[in-house]
Amino acid sequence: MQANLPHLQSTFTTDCVIFGFHEGALKVLLIERNEYPFKGWWALPGFFVDHSETIDDAVKRILYEHTGLRGIFMEQLYTFGDLKRHPQGRIITVAYYALLRLDDLKSQPEPVTDYARQAVWHPLDDLPELAFDHRHIIDKAIQKIRRKISYSPIAFELLPEKFTLTQLQQLYEAIWGRKLDKRNFRKKMLNYNILKELPEFQRGVSYRAARLYKLDKRKYAKVFQNELTFSR
Amino acid sequence: MQANLPHLQSTFTTDCVIFGFHEGALKVLLIERNEYPFKGWWALPGFFVDHSETIDDAVKRILYEHTGLRGIFMEQLYTFGDLKRHPQGRIITVAYYALLRLDDLKSQPEPVTDYARQAVWHPLDDLPELAFDHRHIIDKAIQKIRRKISYSPIAFELLPEKFTLTQLQQLYEAIWGRKLDKRNFRKKMLNYNILKELPEFQRGVSYRAARLYKLDKRKYAKVFQNELTFSR
DNA sequence: ATATAGTGTGTATTTATTACACTATCATAA
DNA sequence: TTATGATAGTGTAATAAATACACACTATAT
Incomplete structure (x- = not known):
């Protein structure tokens, strides 16, 4: 065989x-x-x-x-x-x-x-x-x-090096298959303190320019112990 | 070879x-x-x-x-x-x-x-x-x-059908390698509402008889979505 | 009777989660 | 030029969960 x-x-x-x-x-x-x-x-x-x-x-x-x-x-x-x-x-x-x-x-x-x-x-x-x-x-x-994605920063592997918070949120929404609250998402994400705010902006087709962020690799590892959860 | x-x-x-x-x-x-x-x-x-x-x-x-x-x-x-x-x-x-x-x-x-x-x-x-x-x-x-063990009830597979809360806590402590606070552990465990209090007690060697519990299998599945965490 | 080992219980504080709505900016179309 | 539409960005109050912490009770053995 x-x-x-x-x-x-x-x-x-x-x-x-x-x-x-x-x-x-x-x-x-x-x-x-x-x-x-x-x-x-x-x-x-x-x-x-x-x-x-x-x-x-x-x-x-x-x-x-x-x-x-x-x-x-x-x-x-x-x-x-x-x-x-x-x-x-x-x-x-x-x-x-x-x-x-x-x-x-x-x-x-x-x-x-x-x-x-x-x-x-x-x-x-x-x-x-x-x-x-x-x-x-x-x-x-x-x-x-x-x-x-709720306990480790693997989501960032799917994003370009520089990304907007909206992109990050859309990714979580796509993977979890449900909408999240924008303000709560941002509050929590930024609280983890693993994102570095860049002095750059990204402009889309017909909308306001959005702040770019990138993952701060020095603080990356810490998140592995946390659980990220979002209810909406 | x-x-x-x-x-x-x-x-x-x-x-x-x-x-x-x-x-x-x-x-x-x-x-x-x-x-x-x-x-x-x-x-x-x-x-x-x-x-x-x-x-x-x-x-x-x-x-x-x-x-x-x-x-x-x-x-x-x-x-x-x-x-x-x-x-x-x-x-x-x-x-x-x-x-x-x-x-x-x-x-x-x-x-x-x-x-x-x-x-x-x-x-x-x-x-x-x-x-x-x-x-x-x-x-x-x-x-x-x-x-x-923090998001699914697999710990109960290691315990006898009827067990005391102390046994359950000792099991978590053994797996995590750290002590937990007794009152917080019990509060949280009982809040999950997956344990059924039995009318029976277990007596040890030289100590007070302890209440026995068993897993309530009807409510078992719910816990799979929760995350159990204990800080101490 | 006394010492020992283990059971069981409550509250106040802090932290995290949740719900929720408007203004500013830019690009485009009229 | 002006109006419109799409998106970015922001704060607070209410609720729920996590945390820190100490003592009285019971049974047994000596």
Whole structure:
């Protein structure tokens, strides 16, 4: 059975849920598979893990192949091992998620690997049908970041280096799927004292210029112990 | 290389950190290995996962072999895949943790498998040197339950069905490694309204009888959304 | 009878969360 | 030039939660 597997280097794979945030919406990078099984289906980028590399390295490789970027924030999510998740037998997958600054990507081309016909950003609330159990994996990834943004500063991984408080709030709103109160959000965020006010402003299309902030990395770590919560 | 592996059914293993709570101390169940590699060393119970079983099933099997119990609370922890974690090559392990009511075990014998010479409860603050990266796995498991007891009622999995508030508090203190204020602890715990006061009391060795409580399972689920925190 | 070990209880203070509405600025269209 | 619309930015009062803190009671053992 294993002899049928393409690129047989291992009996397990890794898949990565790559999140991006653009224009107020959370998005996931999906590939159109160019190999069996599920040829032509949309799927998470992922592949068999080589015997000579760690799982982390395999994920970094996948991220680089699909974004041309290195040093992206990523974290292990869960290992899925259902008997029927893969048509070729019980092949487990170690799933990761990654958070990407979409603006970093603008100038970059989107490299395509030999096993993917194309890679496309899909808004989270409008996903196509997916190969394997990948829909399930994405759901688990969302649950994870929903919790995690309340006790660690991972949200900033999705924003450009300089961002407005409105952008930050929209990101929290997108991930939690509910509106927050602007004044309470700002009060709390600024109270954490991890943001540095910049002397710069950002102007939108037809509205007032907005103050830019950036994360103060010296104070970054402290937040890891706090829980951020917002009721509205 | 694979031909050297005992019980070759797969190229990955699962290991389980089994926690118990007894006499105010957190304990972990360790086995003394009776097979190479690390023969004679202390290690987490774990084994190769069969091609025909899910990872969850493999862990349940391990739990049953070592405790004689079924239906134990368990959850996946993390998948470890360092290149050097296993002397026989890059063999990944999907680690789980389980929470056990030690009093359930009293009448039960402790079954011993063919690959373990003995299984012994070790207090967490006094562990022997361990095989593979098992010390690292245990550390990660502790971090996990430290966080998790503050937003989900998993702590009750470590207590007998009927318990006193003092026992509950001692458990939180053992997991967090710090003392809590008795009055504040009780106030908060009872406010969550998930405990049912029983008409029974428990008497200790030389002290006043203490009120027994049990978890009210109807209200159990609500707590999953709350965060429990205690400063002292 | 006395010492010991553990149970159970209340209040005041501080801090965090929540609810809520208007003005200023800029860009655009009339 | 003026009006309109979209967005930025700001404060306070009410409520809820977290915190700090000490003593009296009971059962048992000596």
